[in-house]
Amino acid sequence: MLNSVTDAFRADLKARLPAAAFRDLTPNYLEEPRGRYAGGDGFLIAPGSTQEVAAVVSACASAGVGIIPYGGGTGLVGGQIAEDGPVPVILSLERMTAIREVWPDENVMVAEAGAILSSVQDAADAVNRLFPLSLASEGSARIGGNLATNAGGVNVLRYGNARDLCLGVEAVLPDGSILRGLSRLKKNNTGYDMRHLLVGAEGSLGIITAASLRLFPKPQAEGAALMVVRDPEAALSLLALAGDLLGSQVSAFELMHRQGLDFLAEVGPEVRAPFEAPPEWMVLVDLGCFAGVDPAEALEQLFAEAAERDLVSDGVIAQSEQQRRDFWVIRESIPEANRRIGSVSSHDISVPVGRIPDFIARGGQALAQVGDFRINCFGHVGDGNLHYNVFPQPGKTRADHEHQRGAVKRVVHDLVAEMDGSISAEHGIGRLKVYDLNRYGDPAKLAAMRAIKAALDPKGIMNPGAVVG
Amino acid sequence: MLNSVTDAFRADLKARLPAAAFRDLTPNYLEEPRGRYAGGDGFLIAPGSTQEVAAVVSACASAGVGIIPYGGGTGLVGGQIAEDGPVPVILSLERMTAIREVWPDENVMVAEAGAILSSVQDAADAVNRLFPLSLASEGSARIGGNLATNAGGVNVLRYGNARDLCLGVEAVLPDGSILRGLSRLKKNNTGYDMRHLLVGAEGSLGIITAASLRLFPKPQAEGAALMVVRDPEAALSLLALAGDLLGSQVSAFELMHRQGLDFLAEVGPEVRAPFEAPPEWMVLVDLGCFAGVDPAEALEQLFAEAAERDLVSDGVIAQSEQQRRDFWVIRESIPEANRRIGSVSSHDISVPVGRIPDFIARGGQALAQVGDFRINCFGHVGDGNLHYNVFPQPGKTRADHEHQRGAVKRVVHDLVAEMDGSISAEHGIGRLKVYDLNRYGDPAKLAAMRAIKAALDPKGIMNPGAVVG
Numbered sequence: 001m002l003n004s005v006t007d008a009f010r011a012d013l014k015a016r017l018p019a020a021a022f023r024d025l026t027p028n029y030l031e032e033p034r035g036r037y038a039g040g041d042g043f044l045i046a047p048g049s050t051q052e053v054a055a056v057v058s059a060c061a062s063a064g065v066g067i068i069p070y071g072g073g074t075g076l077v078g079g080q081i082a083e084d085g086p087v088p089v090i091l092s093l094e095r096m097t098a099i100r101e102v103w104p105d106e107n108v109m110v111a112e113a114g115a116i117l118s119s120v121q122d123a124a125d126a127v128n129r130l131f132p133l134s135l136a137s138e139g140s141a142r143i144g145g146n147l148a149t150n151a152g153g154v155n156v157l158r159y160g161n162a163r164d165l166c167l168g169v170e171a172v173l174p175d176g177s178i179l180r181g182l183s184r185l186k187k188n189n190t191g192y193d194m195r196h197l198l199v200g201a202e203g204s205l206g207i208i209t210a211a212s213l214r215l216f217p218k219p220q221a222e223g224a225a226l227m228v229v230r231d232p233e234a235a236l237s238l239l240a241l242a243g244d245l246l247g248s249q250v251s252a253f254e255l256m257h258r259q260g261l262d263f264l265a266e267v268g269p270e271v272r273a274p275f276e277a278p279p280e281w282m283v284l285v286d287l288g289c290f291a292g293v294d295p296a297e298a299l300e301q302l303f304a305e306a307a308e309r310d311l312v313s314d315g316v317i318a319q320s321e322q323q324r325r326d327f328w329v330i331r332e333s334i335p336e337a338n339r340r341i342g343s344v345s346s347h348d349i350s351v352p353v354g355r356i357p358d359f360i361a362r363g364g365q366a367l368a369q370v371g372d373f374r375i376n377c378f379g380h381v382g383d384g385n386l387h388y389n390v391f392p393q394p395g396k397t398r399a400d401h402e403h404q405r406g407a408v409k410r411v412v413h414d415l416v417a418e419m420d421g422s423i424s425a426e427h428g429i430g431r432l433k434v435y436d437l438n439r440y441g442d443p444a445k446l447a448a449m450r451a452i453k454a455a456l457d458p459k460g461i462m463n464p465g466a467v468v469g
Numbered sequence: 470m471l472n473s474v475t476d477a478f479r480a481d482l483k484a485r486l487p488a489a490a491f492r493d494l495t496p497n498y499l500e501e502p503r504g505r506y507a508g509g510d511g512f513l514i515a516p517g518s519t520q521e522v523a524a525v526v527s528a529c530a531s532a533g534v535g536i537i538p539y540g541g542g543t544g545l546v547g548g549q550i551a552e553d554g555p556v557p558v559i560l561s562l563e564r565m566t567a568i569r570e571v572w573p574d575e576n577v578m579v580a581e582a583g584a585i586l587s588s589v590q591d592a593a594d595a596v597n598r599l600f601p602l603s604l605a606s607e608g609s610a611r612i613g614g615n616l617a618t619n620a621g622g623v624n625v626l627r628y629g630n631a632r633d634l635c636l637g638v639e640a641v642l643p644d645g646s647i648l649r650g651l652s653r654l655k656k657n658n659t660g661y662d663m664r665h666l667l668v669g670a671e672g673s674l675g676i677i678t679a680a681s682l683r684l685f686p687k688p689q690a691e692g693a694a695l696m697v698v699r700d701p702e703a704a705l706s707l708l709a710l711a712g713d714l715l716g717s718q719v720s721a722f723e724l725m726h727r728q729g730l731d732f733l734a735e736v737g738p739e740v741r742a743p744f745e746a747p748p749e750w751m752v753l754v755d756l757g758c759f760a761g762v763d764p765a766e767a768l769e770q771l772f773a774e775a776a777e778r779d780l781v782s783d784g785v786i787a788q789s790e791q792q793r794r795d796f797w798v799i800r801e802s803i804p805e806a807n808r809r810i811g812s813v814s815s816h817d818i819s820v821p822v823g824r825i826p827d828f829i830a831r832g833g834q835a836l837a838q839v840g841d842f843r844i845n846c847f848g849h850v851g852d853g854n855l856h857y858n859v860f861p862q863p864g865k866t867r868a869d870h871e872h873q874r875g876a877v878k879r880v881v882h883d884l885v886a887e888m889d890g891s892i893s894a895e896h897g898i899g900r901l902k903v904y905d906l907n908r909y910g911d912p913a914k915l916a917a918m919r920a921i922k923a924a925l926d927p928k929g930i931m932n933p934g935a936v937v938g
Contacts, residue, residue, distance in 0.1 A: 105709040106822045128713075152656050161656060163665075164633065177913040184821040186852040187621050187630060188891035189669060190906055191898060191936060192918045196632075196665030200658060217712040240574040243686040244597075247759040248717050290716040291770060292762045301760060352653040353575045383655040422657035429660060437659055444646040448925060449661045455924030456917060467660060 002464060003064045004087040005043040013045065013059055020095070021047050029090055032081055033074055039082035042068065042090035050170060050178060050209040053091065057207065057461075058176030060089055066464040067091050069203035071145025072116065074137040076348075077430025079149065079202045079466050088464070093144050096209060099123045107215040108167065108184045113144025113208050120213065129215040132159035136335070144208045150200035152426035157382035158251045158288075159216065163199040170210040171198050174457035182212045197452070202428050203463040205456050219251070219288025223295025224324040227303060227315040228279040232357040232381070234311040235283050239353075239382055241311070242285060242302055249293065252286040254331050255381035259374060263337035264330070266394075271330045274316050283381070284331050286324075334378055338389055342398040344373060345408040346389040351421035353384040359419055363388065366411045371404050385425040388412060413440065434469040471535045471933055473556040474512040478532055482514065485524055489564070490516050498559055501550055502543055502606075508551035511537065511559035519639060519647060519678040522560065526676065526930075527645030529558055535933040536560050538672035540614025541585065543606040545817075546899025548618065548671045548935050557933070562613050565678060568592045576684040577636065577653045582613025582677050589682065598684040601628035605804070613677045619669035621895035626851035627720045627757075628685065632668040639679040640667050643926035651681045666921070671897050672932040674925050688720070688757025692764025693793040696772060696784040697748040701826040701850070703780040704752050708822075708851055710780070711754060711771055718762065721755040723800050724850035728843060732806035733799070735863075740799045743785050752850070753800050755793075803847055807858055811867040813842060814877040815858040820890035822853040828888055832857065835880045840873050854894040857881060882909065903938040 014022060023044055030039040047053045060067050066088035070080050082088050093114035100110040104127040111120050117138040124131035133146060135153035145151075147169065151162040159165065168183030171194075181194055198206055229235045235255050242250045261278040264271055275282075285302070287295045299317045306312040318324035338346075351359045360377055367373055372393055379387040390408050392401055401408075413423050417440045429437050438446065453460075453468045483491060492513055499508040516522045529536050535557035539549050551557050562583035569579040573596040580589050586607040593600035602615060604622035614620075616638065620631040628634065637652030640663075650663055667675055698704045704724050711719045730747040733740055744751075754771070756764045768786045775781040787793035807815075820828045829846055836842055841862055848856040859877050861870055870877075882892050886909045898906050907915065922929075922937045 103821070103823050105705055107712070108821070150658050150662075152658075156656060163662070173913055173917060177916065179913040179917065180911045181914060183891075184853075184889065185819050185891050185894070186822070187625060187819045187849075187854045187894040189619050189621075189893050189895060189897045190891055190902075190910060191669075191914065192674075192921060193619075193632070193665050193669050194914055194917060196662050197921075200660075200662050205661075217716050219716065220714075236574060243576070245689075245760045247686050247688065247757075249759060288716075290718060290762075291714045292767060293759075294761070298761060350654050350656045352572070352577070353655070354572050380656070384653075385656045420653065422652075422654050422659055424658050425654070425656040426658060428658045433659075441659060442649045444642055444648040445650060445660065445663055447646065448642060448648070448663060451924040452661060452666075452921055455920040 002066045002086040002461065005065055005089060009059070009063050009065060010043060013056065016055055017052055018048065021045050021052060025090070028073065029070060030082065032078060033076065040084040041087045042082050043087065044090045044092060046092040046095045048095045050172065053172045053207055053209050054176050054178050056089060056091055057172045057174065060461050061174060061176055061459060064459055064461065065089055066461050068463060069148065069207045071113070071142035071148070072137065072140045074141045075145065075149060075430060076427045077432040079428060079430030079463065081431065083431065083465050091207065093142055100210065102127055103184065104129055106184060109213045109215055110182055110210060111143050111213060112210045113142060115143050117141045117143055117146055124215050128218060130218045131213060131215055133162055133165055143211065147199050147208055147211055148201065148203050149428040152385065154252050154380065156380060157253055158248055163196060165214045166195060166199055167212040167214055169195050169198055169208050171206040171208045173206045174462045179206065182210060184212050202430060202467050204453060204467045205462060220291060221289045221293070221295050222287060222324065223299055223318055224284060224286045224327045225299040225303065225315055225317040226274050226282055226284055226327055227306070227312045228275065228282050229312055230310065231281055232360050235281065235381055236353060236356065237309065238283065238306050238311045241306055245302055245305070246287065246298055249287050249289050250285065251288045252284065253382040254284040254379065256282050256284070256331065256334065256378045257376060259376040260334040260337065260378050263341055263376060264333055267337055267340040269333045269336055271333050272326055274327070274330065275314060279314070284327055338376060341391050344390045344392060344398055344401040345405050346387065347412050348425050348427045349388055349412065349416045349421055349423060350383065350385040350425035351416060351419045355419045356381060356384060356386065359415065363412065363415055366415060367408065370407045370411055371401060429467045431465055434467070438469065471555040471930065472533045474534055474558060478528070478534060479512060482525065482528055486521055487517065490514055490521060494559070497542065498539060499551065501547060502545065509553040510556045511551045512556065513559045513561060515561040515564045517564045519641065522641045522676055522678050523645050523647050525558060525560055526641045526643065529930050530643060530645055530928060533928055533930065534558055535930050537932060538617065538676045540582070540611035540617065541606065541609045543610045544614065544618060544899060545896045546901040548897060548899030548932065550900065552900065552934055560676065562611055569679065571596055572653065573598055575653060578682045578684055579651055579679060580612050580682060581679045582611060584612050586610045586612055586615055593684050597687060599687045600682060600684055602631055602634055612680065616668050616677050616680055617670065617672050618897040621854065623721050623849060625849060626722055627717055632665060634683045635664060635668055636681040636683055638664050638667055638677050640675040640677045642675045643931045648675065651679060653681050671899060671936050673922060673936045674931060689760060690758045690762070690764050691756060691793065692768055692787055693753060693755045693796050694768040694772065694784055694786040695743050695751055695753055695796055696775070696781045697744065697751050698781055699779070700750055701829055704750060704850055705822060705825065706778065707752065707775050707780045710775055714771055714774070715756065715767055718756050718758050719754065720757045721753065722851040723753040723848065725751050725753070725800065725803065725847045726845060728845040729803040729806065729847050732810050732845060733802060736806055736809040738802045738805055740802050741795055743796070743799065744783060748783070753796055807845060810860050813859045813861060813867055813870040814874050815856065816881050817894050817896045818857055818881065818885045818890055818892060819852065819854040819894035820885060820888045824888045825850060825853060825855065828884065832881065832884055835884060836877065839876045839880055840870060898936045900934055903936070907938065
């Protein structure tokens with residue numbers, strides 16, 4: 001069992017760390033970002049250096065005090081929210097925001113864990129490079145949290161998840177030792193890959209304090225098209241065709257159902273309708289091209305070949321960067337329309353790409369057994385990652401379906417599991433999905449996770465209650 | 470301490486597994502592929518299924534018998550060579566060679582661990598897809614071994630190392646349990662990433678029995694050029710320029726020093742000389758392009774812009790696939806010429822890409838203090854991965870420098886460590902580099918590795934003596 005922070009513990013750390021490391025515990029450190037629930041209490045410390053993080057962790061290890069690592073606070077599964085119970089240290093990385101160094105010719109940058117994601121993007125941009133991780137909360141999420149949760153986003157299709165953008169990490173391990181792994185190397189086969197163990201561990205095995213990040217050349221020309229597809233299966237064939245023709249120049253491939261457009265018409269935000277009648281299914285194809293390729297021409301060729309195969313029936317190719325942005329505004333307004341409608345239940349799931357059509361068909365059928373819902377299904381279809389959100393019919397509210405929420409989740413997750421999918425594609429396990437992980441996870445994997453957790457964190461001080469429960 | 474295989478142990482397993490799983494232990498299972506040394510004894514078992522692998526591992530766990538996982542036997546650091554000591558089981562994956570399933574539209578394949586790398590490539594090719602892992606021993610190396618050692622090769626610049634080509638693994642863990650992780654998912658954030666822990670662990674944490682592998686669209690047109698660069702620094706600027714212009718269409722970027730061409734002239738194999746006088750430094754740039762890009766035109770544009778910046782002084786652009794292949798023959802003949810000359814010491818090292826010029830300069834100076842050598846330095850410069858090989862002067866042999874080999878290795882590895890490089894870029898630790906890993910490795914990483922090994926393999930039966938010693 002862990003111990004609560006005591007007055008003596010506070011005094012001891014205050015004597016050892018600069019005053020700047022201590023700040024008042026305002027409610028935002030304890031609240032889930034959508035305001036759904038809040039944690040108990042905590043002793044907030046914001047160290048200014050890796051050495052100071054190590055000093056805090058060592059003190060907690062000695063005293064048996066739990067630590068909640070805290071990045072931008074944008075996580076959606078409660079990984080950063082202290083539960084009731086022994087009062088922990090809330091260790092915020094907010095003062096470690098430096099971009100330590102950038103090597104543009106090497107396509108590498110070293111950033112501290114507290115750097116805001118958008119500032120990491122900006123630092124890359126300043127040397128004519130791209131850091132491609134991009135997601136809705138990039139203005140407040142911190143790169144350490146993005147890595148700890150292996151964040152995804154819209155560019156995974158082309159550039160991979162957060163872990164794929166990380167060459168190495170510096171981290172403080174549960175015994176207070178500092179792992180010095182800020183490798184800039186593309187090839188390094190010297191023992192177990194601690195980077196990939198810490199990335200995605202959600203702070204339960206150590207605290208990432210800095211990371212070396214991969215940068216990329218910026219595409220020289222970008223373009224986008226909206227294409228009306230026959231059905232989700234045609235969308236997948238179109239995606240494969242786009243890969244055959246254009247390879248990795250396909251930056252994003254987003255599927256949208258008419259339900260999302262209907263929500264936009266119903267509650268806003270107002271967007272420019274690209275087609276006269278809202279299509280049942282459409283995709284947004286985004287390209288980033290290099291020397292010699294004109295994106296609009298490439299998209300025209302793609303559309304022509306897709307039309308020949310009867311995959312698409314209508315399409316608009318952006319004729320300007322403004323029009324390309326307008327297309328993205330539609331895609332990015334759908335979550336806001338969803339919020340205004342108010343979902344009964346939302347799911348961050350993935351299935352093997354080829355099973356998406358079957359999942360959509362069977363999901364609708366199974367949910368009809370539970371109740372009368374509207375389903376808005378959209379997302380990063382190239383990654384097999386769907387935002388599969390269930391809504392009340394017009395005139396009903398989220399509250400009317402309160403009693404069905406558990407059943408809805410269960411139906412969706414059971415189907416995902418049956419199709420070898422994931423119950424958490426992007427957001428992680430945190431504290432909200434520990435039960436689900438235990439229910440759906442592979443038993444050998446769960447046993448290995450527990451053994452690794454016990455080996456590296458024998459007192460269980462690192463983000464107690466998260467991931468491994 | 471581990472126990473030797475006993476007659477009772479043999480009889481017990483023979484009663485439980487089909488006769489086909491047992492074969493005579495021929496010397497090749499015990500010999501280092503270059504014939505440099507050989508191991509002791511072993512009980513060779515070649516299971517036919519994952520269940521049979523699990524049965525063998527369970528029996529070994531009960532009896533405290535060590536297991537040497539055996540793939541294609543091509544490893545260069547002794548990871549597959551049993552040492553003298555308690556007689557282990559040599560567990561060969563040679564009978565598990567199935568390509569279990571291929572999903573061309575998803576760009577995913579599931580292959581068993583014993584599949585030969587070239588047969589994995591062929592299975593991808595048969596559905597018009599590319600499995601890009603490519604290395605000298607691809608005709609005999611097995612994919613399980615490639616993953617266990619996180620193999621590299623010539624296409625890492627574009628497609629990543631073996632781990633980056635793996636979506637998930639099925640593996641037998643040291644307690645005999647089966648990890649069922651053959652995910653086809655591009656996004657899956659549900660707990661610690663066991664795939665990345667097992668990949669690169671060289672069989673010391675479990676035996677990979679199958680893997681889901683990433684496939685890629687095949688480039689529609691390929692091209693190559695040889696360009697004479699001013700010096701290694703100019704080569705790096707050329708690489709950055711190539712990325713700016715052509716993005717990820719650059720498939721390979723290989724640096725070659727005149728020494729390699731001189732060796733080819735001295736001892737063969739005979740190759741077509743691309744330039745009248747052998748240049749001091751040249752690079753082979755290889756492109757794989759998609760719709761609308763002509764590789765030869767793209768290479769001409771690259772050369773013109775590079776010439777304007779004074780990076781290149783001469784160049785030849787392949788005008789045919791045959792000429793492109795001729796360029797690659799030069800690059801691929803250098804290792805054979807090296808073998809014919811006979812190195813004093815060879816090093817599989819990497820440094821941060823930007824430090825390559827400095828490394829080459831300082832390495833030459835430092836080795837001149839040890840003795841009078843010829844250095845052939847070439848390799849995957851885009852990955853920071855150099856084959857840095859030290860040779861006798863004409864008239865001398867490897868044997869003449871026997872007494873200096875230790876000092877040569879030490880000088881090279883010390884410099885690599887000082888430059889934050891890796892003493893094993895591609896080949897792994899195996900048994901040969903355990904001492905070096907302990908000398909140069911980060912102490913916190915080494916401690917974490919030992920803790921993980923003890924947690925997952927408390928009896929130490931998995932590839933005993935490898936990686937963690």
